[in-house]
Amino acid sequence: MRIAIDAMGGDLGPRASVSGAASAVMADPGLEIRLFGPAARLEDEMSRLPRPLAAASSHLSIENAPGVVRQDQRPAQALRHGGDTSMAAMLGCLARGEADAGVSAGNTGALMALSRRALGTVGGVPRPAISTAIPTHREGRCYLLDLGANVEAEAPRLVDFALMGEAMARHLDGLSRPRVALLNVGVEGTKGPASVQRADEALRRLPAVNYTGFVEGDGIFAGEADVVVCDGFVGNAVLKASEGLAKMLVRRVQATFEAHWTSRLVGLLARPALGRLRRELDPVRYNGASLLGLDGIVIKSHGGADARGFHFAIARAAEEVRHGLPGRLAAELEQRRSAADSAVADDRLDSGSRIRAAAGMEPGGDATSQQE
């Protein structure tokens, strides 16, 4: 399996990506990894790999790409001037079919825009969505999406997110009927903005989806659903707030132990366990996030990811390749849309066209033109 990596762009520079790639190869020797970035810097990092990881070098190759997409660059700038960057070169390799998946820790907006141009989307999805698995109560996990690719999302997009998240939970986690929920300010049917209300109506009309209704923010971590859908502004805020809270909490737990002499010793003993806990609770940094809806596999590693985080993002990419995610998504999105279409066609009432419009399932309809 061939993975293309944008070795630049993360906060910790190419050291994290090169070590992460080597460590991923040690864990999965079937991987062949191409690293994109300024050749001299990457060669330097390769030569510094510590002994156990150096054994992976034969599975790593370097492709020179001198430019770097900066974190503060706007997507439009990256599209116009990003040709020689490690990100664009990695995606070009993917688009030519020379790699099975790509990974980058760079600028998310630029990665979205360049990926969409290089690979296109499947199943009529106008823009990809970003999703990651969040740890929940009792060792479970929940896919939250969108995490920021679509800051505003009308009902048809929320329905797309639900279908894509459902397919991911089914194929990657082996759930037969993943529970899909919409994030809202209350579980009662009457609450929430119009876009969420309309997506709720549309999802109720899709019998193939195990749609369970609304969930509130605390339901995400309580394990009430396997897929939770919201627009990218909300998803981003929830994910980052959770990251911030988890960091603060682990610090406070440590401080609690260090403040009492009775517990100081055990605080020390507990430190490895607390470290594990912190990693479990820092999903983006450690799991990688999928760009769903692309005609290809692209994983966004956290900007602050260390080698271990990069390793996990690569492993995630390999898992999606093994499950043939984009192909399955494409087929299922088409099928579900037409199923929804005929369900709506059976309905002779006025509400039929309203619901079909709400779900963006009007043949040839443009989802983005559906304004409130």
Place this chain on the structure above:
Amino acid sequence: MRIAIDAMGGDLGPRASVSGAASAVMADPGLEIRLFGPAARLEDEMSRLPRPLAAASSHLSIENAPGVVRQDQRPAQALRHGGDTSMAAMLGCLARGEADAGVSAGNTGALMALSRRALGTVGGVPRPAISTAIPTHREGRCYLLDLGANVEAEAPRLVDFALMGEAMARHLDGLSRPRVALLNVGVEGTKGPASVQRADEALRRLPAVNYTGFVEGDGIFAGEADVVVCDGFVGNAVLKASEGLAKMLVRRVQATFEAHWTSRLVGLLARPALGRLRRELDPVRYNGASLLGLDGIVIKSHGGADARGFHFAIARAAEEVRHGLPGRLAAELEQRRSAADSAVADDRLDSGSRIRAAAGMEPGGDATSQQE
């Protein structure tokens, strides 16, 4: 100081509110509390108060209100049929000036609607906002608003939230220049939805406000701002997700200790500290949330609040009374609006009216008519 309490509506029934009221009186003997609800039930709860709390009985009086607003009732229903409820009776007492503040753990939407009708709003605010203090890094706190009263909020409302949150942090926490930030998906100026972009422009034009720009979700807990502003959908999702995460984390920390024999003993010793931590991290349940912008003081106690949570909500109400919050908010909102108006009038360019419109400061303008 006279506090009116809707003793019904919380998940734990009147026991939590009656004990909480008694405990608040023990801590602050200057309080005179009127409890609204079915008289027989409240008398029964009063008679069951344990010995130390029973001493507070002389400061508690019961007002019969046989009806209860249910949690699943729509605000419109509560407005039409809620006349005999404990919530409406409590607010009526407040509106007649027979109490200085009101507290309820009941249905939030109904409380918003009934409060607005009974008390009206100040400073041209069309609808109140809900805010609570969230614990941050290094024992700090941050007011987050709105938490669900306004599921969609255009720029003028976000500016209102900023002004109200700023006034609260200044008066109640004694900060001379509270740092005010807008929640967004990135700190770069170019990101985010139009409403947030326009609110950013408008807040930059208000020199009296120490506006620091955008903050991401993790910035809330990192203590990057004293006031963080967002619409009610996002604020509600962030707050509830944080509540859910905190609960899960504390459980996992406990499980971590109980899994290792070396730490089991210290796990037991640490239990009180973990309990404190859980309370600190469960802001709504333990702090109460303020309905800001009303011409009166109403505190929403968490639906799941126990007696201790109810006690804190009453203490919060008393604090707002001592600082004369609504009067100060009214005066300052008027003053800041006219300051913003003249700042805009000095600006002869086209952008002037755009910014003034964005901030909803057009004399006689209707903030709610500003659609995207």
